[in-house]
Amino acid sequence: PAAAADKLTVVLDWFVNPDHAPLVVAREKGFFEGEGLDVELVAPADPNDPPKLVAAKQADIAVSYQPQLHLQVQEGLPLVRIGTLVATPLNSLVVLKDGPVKRIEDLKGRKVGFSVGGFEDALLGAMLARHGLKLDDVELVNVNFSLSPSVIAGQVDGVIGAFRNFELNQMDLAGHPGRAFYPEEEGVPAYDELIYVAHKDGLARPELRRFLAAVEQATLWTLNHPDEAWNLFKATDKALDDELNHRAWNATLPRLAHSPAALDDGRYRRFAVFLKAQGLLKAEPPVASYAVDLLAEKQP
Amino acid sequence: MGVRRLVYDGTVLFENMRFRLEGALWTCLLGPSGVGKTSLLRLIAGLAPGALVVTDDGRGLEGRVALMAQQDLLLPWLPVIENVILGYRLRGTTRAERRRLRDQARELLARVGLERHAEALPAALSGGMRQRAALARTLMEDRPIVLMDEPFSALDAITRHRLQELAAGLLAGRTVLLVTHNPLEALRLGHRLYVLSGRPATPRGPLLPKGPPPRDPADQALLALEAELLRELTRSAALLEEAS
Amino acid sequence: MGVRRLVYDGTVLFENMRFRLEGALWTCLLGPSGVGKTSLLRLIAGLAPGALVVTDDGRGLEGRVALMAQQDLLLPWLPVIENVILGYRLRGTTRAERRRLRDQARELLARVGLERHAEALPAALSGGMRQRAALARTLMEDRPIVLMDEPFSALDAITRHRLQELAAGLLAGRTVLLVTHNPLEALRLGHRLYVLSGRPATPRGPLLPKGPPPRDPADQALLALEAELLRELTRSAALLEEAS
Amino acid sequence: MSRFLRPLVTAAGILLAWELLVRAAGLPPFILPGPGRVLTALAAQHELILRHAAVTLSEIVLGILLGSLFGAASAVLIAASRHARRWLMPLLVVSQALPVFALAPLLVLWLGYGMASKVAMAVIIIFFPVTAAFLDGLRRTEPGWIELARVMDASAFAILTRIRIPAALPALASGLRVAAAVAPIGAVVGEWVGSSAGLGYLMLHANARMQVDLMFAALLVLAVMALALWLAVDRGARAVVRWQPETLAHDHQG
Amino acid sequence: MSRFLRPLVTAAGILLAWELLVRAAGLPPFILPGPGRVLTALAAQHELILRHAAVTLSEIVLGILLGSLFGAASAVLIAASRHARRWLMPLLVVSQALPVFALAPLLVLWLGYGMASKVAMAVIIIFFPVTAAFLDGLRRTEPGWIELARVMDASAFAILTRIRIPAALPALASGLRVAAAVAPIGAVVGEWVGSSAGLGYLMLHANARMQVDLMFAALLVLAVMALALWLAVDRGARAVVRWQPETLAHDHQG
Ligand SMILES: Nc1ncnc2c1ncn2[C@@H]1O[C@H](COP(=O)(O)OP(=O)(O)OP(=O)(O)O)[C@@H](O)[C@H]1O
Ligand SMILES: Nc1ncnc2c1ncn2[C@@H]1O[C@H](COP(=O)(O)OP(=O)(O)OP(=O)(O)O)[C@@H](O)[C@H]1O
């Protein structure tokens, strides 16, 4: 009965999109209800707000990015990763398939667009270093609102920060297929693109565990019934019902964390080391202080 | 009252000048254009600094002065009648009182020949009509001390004559300072006539026409005084000439 | 000229009215406040629609009229002297020509007694001084047809007398329409005197004072005319009364 | 030309100019689609767009109401007291320099995710032109009127409310015109504070998904709202200050 | 109090109020850091901030110059011709409703990633208050002056340039004040069009990296710039229209 359900506010990283499949499905299929949760999904326009809001106890859970988590923790935000939504990087360096850039080396002296995310320079720097280039061998331009248009229109030769499940399909549909270079293949340690973070002080709350359980159910159900899930998903907002979202949906499913609560702390340590090497982190706090597997500990 | 000094960009208008308004009498102030009549009026009204105004009863002038400036200063967004009761609107009145005041104002407007324009906006009035509205506003104030700067200048001979009577009647027994350019007007209405002259300016006079105002300008005695007044004015004009 | 009709919110000011300005003569227009003098002036100047102005030589009035309105209309951001040559500034002049014009203007200002205020802004002038500046601006225009609406109303007797002379001199031989409230002024300066009366208004007259202006008001013949003029004005005022 | 036909002709003319621009500059549709494509998208998605438009419209209306109110009030306050002028004015000026992403978390923290925080953001954008214009009007009251009022023993308050403020209404009106013009963008920016509805949201979303036609369809609707609002305020303002003479002949006609 | 001490005292007062607000509301530093933290960040990173500030400052100055120019010009154009009024005005109004992300690609396409596109965006934001205020001023010329000029056979052009425009300068001034206040945000928004320098960019970047102290340090600098600019324009404007009487006693003093 929803009346007795515990209220839970989840701030997404951005407007609802196929990345959020498990959350939407869990809500639509009633998995949250089943766990006695009344979950409200809030969609901000600025991906930087959700962690702040959780840290300020304005929301219970935020969808954020692993790389940002490291920085947030360093800046003193009382946040802890409690689960994973998308278990691979989505971020990638994209160029025109039939453009002049065939290999990363070809970027030398060219323009690379990015949309301020905070650590594009770090990613790109690592990828370039792999091929004997330095950051100042390329010209970085902030193209904010128009990643794919700027590369399609040839205003830049490549963009970093493009999501492989979206921008690639987007360019395909626009008739200008792109080629992606994947950070994890170019010297950047693999990381979780999308994670769930909660406030340090609230970790004992049982709602969080029930939330993760519901999300896991939803993920598996989605994997088992992809088309049903898609119909369910697109029905929630007419704006979502188009070719691009459908393709993105299919491109995203395999990347969903099949075991959302599970924590691979090696992955977090490695990435912390990487960020430190890039000069973005001053220290490497113990992973346990900012990432946990709530379901691992035995229930109190 | 006394003025320490009033200086406008370099020109000293008044210096240690004293000027007395006799209570309950009409004082008329004449003088060549630009000599300082309006400035003196403003000093008395407390609109320009530098004047020391002393009253016989020792009380201040607040709440006792009505001023009719050289410009009509009608508020363009208020109908004539509201402009007439402006003083009361500004000081605040009850709705009932205001209704009473409007009737009073309408009567006054009738007497200055504007009854049919009570509801018109000032923009719809002719120059003389605006001046009459301003006069009505001043009389409406019903103050013991009344300062008027050329209140009839935009009126034709007949209307002016009628309004002079009106003012003389309503303001009988008040302390009035009337700035005017018209010697006959001064002789007709004033008890004490001064000519402001020189730079720094001093009021010369007073001339004291006989008999109670309003007087008949045709009167011989007055004509004599008029000649004197004109002489005085000519001298004063000449003085101002050489001063500038 | 002829006016088909001029209506201001319901009141018919003029209806099929004809009025002729004799060339090279001063026509004076009197009449009670609010009868329509200014409106008539504006009609002639082409500032209000409804008038049909015909000239003897058949040419239009463009470029031949100078107007002095009831308000001085000095531009507050221009020094007096620039206000005086405003017409030329608006029509465009070479820098050299402008220098010449300024000298001319300065001379004119001297004659209206404002030489020392040539560089002052209008805000620094007294009412009468502003009017004199406006007069200088009008005379500066040097046009064959001159329309003046109470040009001397804010001036003291002496100054007014001097400026009447000045105007009479400078505008001798021009076609002048002078709206005035002062019968003596009309008698002193005008060749043809009309009294505007009634509603709709018609010009009554003309009275034709003898001799070349400026005349001496003391003259007996004039005094007779004055009496007549006053009678006419009284009638006209009465008419306007009952009209409203 | 009838005053009803007129705007239509103008609109048609502008659409035409738009089409020509797109063709002449050879703009790719993912940067600026022609009116044809946009109108098609509008027709296809109209109920989606209208649903979001309704939200934005209410934000706009609320924004301009509160904005004008707050703007006028602060102007009067500043005109009334030099302390207000000294302490409040700097804050108002600085408020115009704050970017949305710096304010958003604060607003959400204080006002939550609902309408309130969005409208607050819109108000911050809308009020300033009103304050500035009205304040200037309050400053420029004809001195003669003030002096007259002083001689009439009017209190400073009476002078403010019965002379300064009415005399400054034309200035207020011109402030309101600007406010009307910036209100739509104010609402859109407000929606960035966090919302899942409204044209601002729709456009941002469509833009990120390269549904450029949809984005411009939404923008077209927003533009129409902006124009309508501006015209309404313009008419209204003029009606209020009728006593203020206007001297541009063609302003009197539609 | 000396006119040099005054602003300092005000500034101190405002910083204090800020500190109190933060404490009273118990705001976490990652939402609104107190002045202490911000000033520390400012001190620590000053050359970084100043480098970006220089960029933004030049954008602001360019933006307000071009914006005022364009704004005044369009106002005059509209006042001069009813055609301009009919065709141009709607475009100007709509221009205020265009969100940056819709315009950005166009601007970049036409003007590239240089200064030009940012300044263009800033100008679009800055010019409108100038146009609106100046246009209203041009409309309200004292009719008597126009009539006098007509009788003097002044051309429409002469009336515009020698009477309407000078008479409307006070209105232009109040438009410029608003322009000065919105210029900084205009520059910041301009930087979203795509740049890798300037306070706007720095703030975005710091925000993304959760360096909230740095973000607010940059914001503080922006705010100071905004105030300085506004004061300068305010003084300047008043000097230009000296003939316009002001009747708020305390406006004459600093
Ligand atoms: N703009 C206007 N709107 C409405 N009525 C007007 C307007 N201007 C003048 N009137 C009316 O027209 C009549 C004549 O006005 P006009 O100014 O011509 O009078 P006048 O003879 O010049 O009076 P005065 O001697 O007082 O200047 C007046 O009754 C006035 O109310
Ligand atoms: N605001 C001002 N600034 C500078 N000078 C001024 C100002 N007001 C008046 N004056 C000067 O003071 C002198 C007297 O002005 P005032 O108005 O008192 O003359 P007036 O006697 O009233 O003249 P009029 O009969 O023409 O009204 C004039 O020479 C004028 O130039």
Ligand SMILES: [Mg+2]
């Ligand atoms: Mg005077």
Ligand SMILES: [Mg+2]
């Ligand atoms: Mg008149």
